[in-house]
Amino acid sequence: MPDYLSKLKPAEGSRSSQKRLGRGTGSGLGKTSGRGNKGYKARAGSGRRLGFEGGQMPLQRRLPKRGFVNIFRKESTVINVRDIERWGLAEVSPQVLVEKKLVRGIGKGGLRVLGQGEIGRAVTVKAHHISAQAAEKIAHAGGQAIVIRATGTGADG
Secondary structure, X not given: OOOOHHHOOOOOOOOOOOOOOOOOHHHOOOOOOOOOOOOHHHOOOOOOXXXXXXXXXXXXXXXXXXXXXXXXXXXXXXXXXXXXXXXXXXXXXXXXXXXOOOOOOOOOOOEEEEOOOOOOOOOEEEEOEEOHHHHHHHHHOOOEEEEOOOOOOOOOO
């Protein structure tokens, strides 16, 4: 590709220099710097917050709250037996999965192995929770399913 990118410039007259505020009355933007006299918008750091409706009760506060949000919820990282088969690893554990970037991270609920799919080879699986179906499939293939306890994620893992 030719060296055009280094020679690019904005079109003539398309860019103007930034207004310099508070530089004397002769500049046209001296004294109050174009903010007028007093009031909310004349103050530093002012500006309406998102959803502000001029003092009227905002829409997000007029609408009712619905449902229940459990603030203690623990998100688990879920993998299936078919994923283990596809990856072709000899050992599957939270550390290995994060190391090989097969999962983005392990949630507070730990690593959960579920039984969807089939597995045809012996694999050692270490997880915080392994479903009965997944454990059965892993054992049937000659592998080992080991439940580990999470450290620092609370009493239950």
